[in-house]
Amino acid sequence: MSTAAAADAPSMRAVPPNRLIAFYRSSIGKKWIVALTGLVMVGFVVVHLIGNLQIFLPPAYINAYAAKLKSLGPVLWLFRISLFAAFVLHVINTIQLSRMNRVAKGERYVKEATVQATVASRTMFYSGLILLAFIIFHILHFTLGWIPTENIHVMDYAPEAGNAKDPLLHNVWKMLVGGFRNPFVSVFYLVSMGLLCMHLSHGVESTVQTLGLRTKPLARPARYLSWGLGWAVFLGNAAIVLAILFGFIK
Numbered sequence: 264m265s266t267a268a269a270a271d272a273p274s275m276r277a278v279p280p281n282r283l284i285a286f287y288r289s290s291i292g293k294k295w296i297v298a299l300t301g302l303v304m305v306g307f308v309v310v311h312l313i314g315n316l317q318i319f320l321p322p323a324y325i326n327a328y329a330a331k332l333k334s335l336g337p338v339l340w341l342f343r344i345s346l347f348a349a350f351v352l353h354v355i356n357t358i359q360l361s362r363m364n365r366v367a368k369g370e371r372y373v374k375e376a377t378v379q380a381t382v383a384s385r386t387m388f389y390s391g392l393i394l395l396a397f398i399i400f401h402i403l404h405f406t407l408g409w410i411p412t413e414n415i416h417v418m419d420y421a422p423e424a425g426n427a428k429d430p431l432l433h434n435v436w437k438m439l440v441g442g443f444r445n446p447f448v449s450v451f452y453l454v455s456m457g458l459l460c461m462h463l464s465h466g467v468e469s470t471v472q473t474l475g476l477r478t479k480p481l482a483r484p485a486r487y488l489s490w491g492l493g494w495a496v497f498l499g500n501a502a503i504v505l506a507i508l509f510g511f512i513k
């Protein structure tokens with residue numbers, strides 16, 4: 264660790280608020296925030312994917328799962344607010360870091376340095392921007408129901424939605440099937456999932472590095488973990504979209 268980075272590193276003792284602010288403003292502090300908020304979002308993406316894969320089971324499963332999530336009430340809101348806060352901190356600190364890097368290194372050096380970099384690492388900022396557009400579209404589409412595709416927010420009687428207990432149930436299964444029958448929507452999702460794969464396949468590796476875990480013996484496993492996670496998320500999500508688009512789920 265350089266002397267400057269060592270001076271920035273968090274201390275285990277109680278840190279006075281002005282040191283916390285100084286840490287937040289330092290480049291190492293911003294890297295930590297980007298890394299930790301990124302991990303929170305990776306956790307969400309993996310859990311979200313596992314939940315969504317229930318589309319391959321009879322409709323009762325995913326509909327009951329969605330109803331269970333909605334029934335969490337304030338806990339769900341706490342979770343949504345935390346996820347949103349992680350997201351905002353991630354975006355703001357990434358933008359600030361890229362500005363700081365540009366100022367510190369100068370344009371010429373940045374251009375030379377990228378020769379060694381992978382496509383995924385060079386395009387992190389842009390893949391992140393497109394993912395931002397995807398998340399806005401996705402929430403307008405499924406959470407708010409403002410994008411007109413088939414069966415948005417249909418409330419079905421329980422037997423039809425596949426659940427015997429509730430009288431009326433949001434038929435999420437029907438909503439997903441209706442949503443991905445639209446080829447434009449499906450293609451947009453597939454492209455976004457490809458970018459998410461690129462973003463994760465570099466992001467997880469640089470998180471491991473920021474947290475100081477990318478030691479020599481761990482460098483290769485960290486790379487495999489990063490790529491494995493990126494591809495697993497891509498393949499899982501793409502399988503949902505393609506299975507519906509090509510009529511395997513209908």
Ligand code: HEM
Pocket residue numbers: 308311315329343398401402405406407435439452459500501503504
């Ligand atoms: C094919 C892939 C995906 C499917 C089928 C899917 C499906 C869904 C569904 C059904 C909902 C809930 C809508 C409702 O309120 O009833 C939802 C919400 C959401 N999804 Fe996805 N999703 C996918 C990918 C993603 C990805 C990759 C991300 C993040 C990068 C993401 C982030 C979110 C967020 C933030 C919400 C809002 C959560 C909330 O309102 O509590 N989704 N998604």
